[in-house]
Amino acid sequence: MARAAARPDPAATTADPAVAVADLDAGFAAWWAERRSAARLSVAPVPFRELPQWSFTRDGDLVHDSGRFFTVSGMRVRGPEGSGRDQPVIVQPEIGVLGLLVKHLDGEPHVLLQAKAEPGNIDGIQLSPTVQATRSNYTRVHRGGATRHLEHFTGPGRGRVLVDSLQSEQGAWFWRKHNRNMVVEPVGEVAEHPDFRWIALRTVRLLLRVDHLVNMDTRSVLGCLPPGPVLSEPVPRVSALTSWLIDAKQHCPWYAGPVPLADVGGWTRTETEIADVRARSFRIIAVRVEAGTREVRQWAQPLLAPRRPGLAVFLCRTSEGVRRVLVRARTEPGLGDLVELGPTVQWSDDTGPAVPEEAGPFDGSALSGDPACVRFDAELSEEGGRFHRAATRYRIVDADPSLPSDDAELPDDYRWLTPHQLHALVARGHHVNVQARSLLACLASLP
Amino acid sequence: MARAAARPDPAATTADPAVAVADLDAGFAAWWAERRSAARLSVAPVPFRELPQWSFTRDGDLVHDSGRFFTVSGMRVRGPEGSGRDQPVIVQPEIGVLGLLVKHLDGEPHVLLQAKAEPGNIDGIQLSPTVQATRSNYTRVHRGGATRHLEHFTGPGRGRVLVDSLQSEQGAWFWRKHNRNMVVEPVGEVAEHPDFRWIALRTVRLLLRVDHLVNMDTRSVLGCLPPGPVLSEPVPRVSALTSWLIDAKQHCPWYAGPVPLADVGGWTRTETEIADVRARSFRIIAVRVEAGTREVRQWAQPLLAPRRPGLAVFLCRTSEGVRRVLVRARTEPGLGDLVELGPTVQWSDDTGPAVPEEAGPFDGSALSGDPACVRFDAELSEEGGRFHRAATRYRIVDADPSLPSDDAELPDDYRWLTPHQLHALVARGHHVNVQARSLLACLASLP
Numbered sequence: 001m002a003r004a005a006a007r008p009d010p011a012a013t014t015a016d017p018a019v020a021v022a023d024l025d026a027g028f029a030a031w032w033a034e035r036r037s038a039a040r041l042s043v044a045p046v047p048f049r050e051l052p053q054w055s056f057t058r059d060g061d062l063v064h065d066s067g068r069f070f071t072v073s074g075m076r077v078r079g080p081e082g083s084g085r086d087q088p089v090i091v092q093p094e095i096g097v098l099g100l101l102v103k104h105l106d107g108e109p110h111v112l113l114q115a116k117a118e119p120g121n122i123d124g125i126q127l128s129p130t131v132q133a134t135r136s137n138y139t140r141v142h143r144g145g146a147t148r149h150l151e152h153f154t155g156p157g158r159g160r161v162l163v164d165s166l167q168s169e170q171g172a173w174f175w176r177k178h179n180r181n182m183v184v185e186p187v188g189e190v191a192e193h194p195d196f197r198w199i200a201l202r203t204v205r206l207l208l209r210v211d212h213l214v215n216m217d218t219r220s221v222l223g224c225l226p227p228g229p230v231l232s233e234p235v236p237r238v239s240a241l242t243s244w245l246i247d248a249k250q251h252c253p254w255y256a257g258p259v260p261l262a263d264v265g266g267w268t269r270t271e272t273e274i275a276d277v278r279a280r281s282f283r284i285i286a287v288r289v290e291a292g293t294r295e296v297r298q299w300a301q302p303l304l305a306p307r308r309p310g311l312a313v314f315l316c317r318t319s320e321g322v323r324r325v326l327v328r329a330r331t332e333p334g335l336g337d338l339v340e341l342g343p344t345v346q347w348s349d350d351t352g353p354a355v356p357e358e359a360g361p362f363d364g365s366a367l368s369g370d371p372a373c374v375r376f377d378a379e380l381s382e383e384g385g386r387f388h389r390a391a392t393r394y395r396i397v398d399a400d401p402s403l404p405s406d407d408a409e410l411p412d413d414y415r416w417l418t419p420h421q422l423h424a425l426v427a428r429g430h431h432v433n434v435q436a437r438s439l440l441a442c443l444a445s446l447p
Numbered sequence: 448m449a450r451a452a453a454r455p456d457p458a459a460t461t462a463d464p465a466v467a468v469a470d471l472d473a474g475f476a477a478w479w480a481e482r483r484s485a486a487r488l489s490v491a492p493v494p495f496r497e498l499p500q501w502s503f504t505r506d507g508d509l510v511h512d513s514g515r516f517f518t519v520s521g522m523r524v525r526g527p528e529g530s531g532r533d534q535p536v537i538v539q540p541e542i543g544v545l546g547l548l549v550k551h552l553d554g555e556p557h558v559l560l561q562a563k564a565e566p567g568n569i570d571g572i573q574l575s576p577t578v579q580a581t582r583s584n585y586t587r588v589h590r591g592g593a594t595r596h597l598e599h600f601t602g603p604g605r606g607r608v609l610v611d612s613l614q615s616e617q618g619a620w621f622w623r624k625h626n627r628n629m630v631v632e633p634v635g636e637v638a639e640h641p642d643f644r645w646i647a648l649r650t651v652r653l654l655l656r657v658d659h660l661v662n663m664d665t666r667s668v669l670g671c672l673p674p675g676p677v678l679s680e681p682v683p684r685v686s687a688l689t690s691w692l693i694d695a696k697q698h699c700p701w702y703a704g705p706v707p708l709a710d711v712g713g714w715t716r717t718e719t720e721i722a723d724v725r726a727r728s729f730r731i732i733a734v735r736v737e738a739g740t741r742e743v744r745q746w747a748q749p750l751l752a753p754r755r756p757g758l759a760v761f762l763c764r765t766s767e768g769v770r771r772v773l774v775r776a777r778t779e780p781g782l783g784d785l786v787e788l789g790p791t792v793q794w795s796d797d798t799g800p801a802v803p804e805e806a807g808p809f810d811g812s813a814l815s816g817d818p819a820c821v822r823f824d825a826e827l828s829e830e831g832g833r834f835h836r837a838a839t840r841y842r843i844v845d846a847d848p849s850l851p852s853d854d855a856e857l858p859d860d861y862r863w864l865t866p867h868q869l870h871a872l873v874a875r876g877h878h879v880n881v882q883a884r885s886l887l888a889c890l891a892s893l894p
């Protein structure tokens with residue numbers, strides 16, 4: 001179950017200096033600075049007893065009084081010969097909407113992004129999609145305002161739907177969470193608002209290189225866009241790939257099920273945190289939030305706080321003009337079918353996903369510091385509404401030429417895929433995990 | 448929550464007399480009579496305490512000593528304003544294989560079917576697919592023999608894969624059960640065995656009209672075959688349909704979660720059954736089985752026993768040479784996303800699926816006894832390995848001409864779809880429920 005003790009520190013490898021917003025787009029930079037000063041979000045850790053409207057059930061689950069919003073409960077993972085572990089998990093059995101409006105301005109596709117503060121954000125505000133709404137948001141369970149621009153994604157005012165699929169989120173931290181990822185071309189007028197800005201898709205792709213700027217939900221939706229011009233390419237046949245993925249699901253030796261938080265072994269609860277006794281995995285904490293521009297002006301909530309940044313890397317290779325990335329069929333206990341396609345290399349906390357993972361054969365290449373090989377390298381944030389300062393280092397690295405280009409010579413859980421093949425799988429929903437979708441968004445930013 | 452009290456009795460409507468096997472194919476009939484006499488399966492109800500290797504946990508769940516096979520646990524369904532109910536549910540978190548071998552003989556496609564006895568079968572043996580194996584079967588948890596012909600579906604001897612998808616099963620009785628549905632053209636020799644017979648696909652489609660002959664698993668796989676010659680038609684674009692289905696999932700007001708069986712309200716356990724106090728829903732019983740030809744010669748197991756037959760009906764219509772069927776986006780609490788496409792009309796037990804369903808607008812047409820309108824009408828069995836004498840009346844009926852042919856004039860959960868559109872959704876997996884897949888198999892038998 002232990003990962004190699006001498007795990008390299010991703011932060012210690014050489015990389016380009018962080019890209020600065022101001023170097024990319026002066027108009028954007030001015031707006032961004034202005035929004036940041038307007039946001040005034042203050043976040044302070046509090047004991048669990050100072051979470052109004054939240055309480056622990058007799059089973060130990062941390063629940064909202066409405067019975068909705070989300071719940072911190074437990075997950076039990078069991079594998080071959082009794083191996084496995086328990087862990088807390090965030091349960092939110094609802095379908096939220098992550099929606100991006102797109103339209104052509106000056107002949108170029110632009111998307112409407114939102115400067116949005118979330119309590120777990122590393123840098124205050126980040127670039128969110130046009131709509132980022134849980135069901136609790138849009139049915140106003142916690143008494144916020146109506147979700148702005150939602151009318152373009154649902155109901156009679158819906159625009160032309162370009163992308164629409166259900167996609168999973170972190171299977172190491174969520175119990176079967178999924179959201180509806182949509183890209184829509186509006187048919188009606190889109191109201192202006194100071195928190196929102198039309199930004200050229202080309203610029204957004206440059207902004208992906210800025211640490212902690214483009215949020216996870218935006219990346220997830222961008223990762224659902226076709227790699228070329230929208231819908232211009234024939235859909236590749238992917239039946240051999242879906243069969244391979246079903247093989248992995250069928251033969252996955254792990255089983256995960258929900259358990260009450262009180263039954264989660266190896267974890268303890270104090271006044272201020274739920275943590276594993278070995279202090280190696282994430283913690284559950286509580287925060288009080290005071291906001292300027294957010295829908296609700298003051299609230300408190302639990303957050304999942306990882307202890308250190310994760311890593312997600314695509315090894316890639318171009319031959320005869322065709323780029324391919326190396327994907328892995330990856331087990332994460334909170335995913336509906338346990339297995340989806342993920343990056344070549346993916347780590348989260350040091351104890352990581354509950355399903356154990358030995359040091360992989362590609363860790364060395366993934367951490368390469370050779371500037372000639374590193375195509376993309378930025379530290380980006382995971383969802384700031386549920387996670388506290390959760391960062392992942394995303395990298396795209398040229399594969400070592402010695403790596404076999406024939407799938408048959410690779411371990412059976414790895415395959416070389418073109419971006420078009422990956423997109424065809426993304427479009428089906430529940431086939432490509434959230435880290436890989438982020439990397440697909442980053443991949444589209446490469447020349 | 449109550450369905451209209453005056454529910455019509457499906458068995459009371461006029462229908463064709465049952466089709467007899469001998470009238471269809473004399474060679475088949477002789478083999479079938481011979482297999483039936485060889486099967487010698489005897490099934491007797493027993494008290495739960497006489498189930499060796501099964502016991503009740505302190506949470507009341509009925510589990511196999513191996514911790515695998517399957518479990519009878521509980522499901523809690525909650526809807527708007529506190530409505531909902533609890534019920535027992537069969538939990539089997541594994542992916543089994545339902546596999547059909549197909550090859551051309553005398554220029555005509557034939558499939559390899561199996562005469563297989565299951566403890567819950569109404570008529571002793573039924574026609575099963577080439578392979579019908581739970582993970583427990585093929586990893587031999589309950590010490591049966593190796594699964595015959597499995598090598599054509601998995602591993603290096605796998606043939607040419609024509610159909611491969613994960614499909615749900617009864618969402619009213621199973622907790623998120625799914626199986627891998629495969630159609631494979633073998634590349635190697637297929638060993639002969641007296642329980643197996645190559646039967647022309649055309650004949651199998653006639654045999655579907657015989658009550659309780661072609662089992663649910665065979666129908667499920669047949670329902671995944673393309674409606675025309677294999678792969679000859681372009682795949683229709685279904686993005687508007689998948690968006691409509693995601694709408695239904697997103698706005699579904701129901702939530703279902705697992706609970707221990709001891710926490711299921713309104714149900715009681717005696718020595719011999721688990722039943723709802725109003726005696727309206729299915730029961731859980733136990734049976735002892737002695738078999739001649741089955742892998743294990745003697746065993747005992749729980750079964751879910753419905754109190755009465757269900758009903759599943761497609762209304763159909765042909766205009767300008769194109770046949771369409773009326774499908775409904777249907778909520779069933781045990782389905783992964785709660786909603787899949789189902790028949791126009793579907794009932795199970797009188798209290799039916801846990802999610803309540805009012806009498807629908809199409810019940811009258813669905814029960815039509817007019818022989819000029821009834822295209823298909825047979826009482827077929829659901830899975831005899833988990834259900835005790837579970838029958839469903841499957842019907843395909845011409846829609847009344849007064850029914851709107853424009854989807855916009857129908858309730859929003861109904862749509863007219865061509866068989867090709869439905870097939871494109873079936874091929875994605877988890878889009879079309881098991882009753883609708885059975886009806887698709889029956890639909891392919893129409894002239």
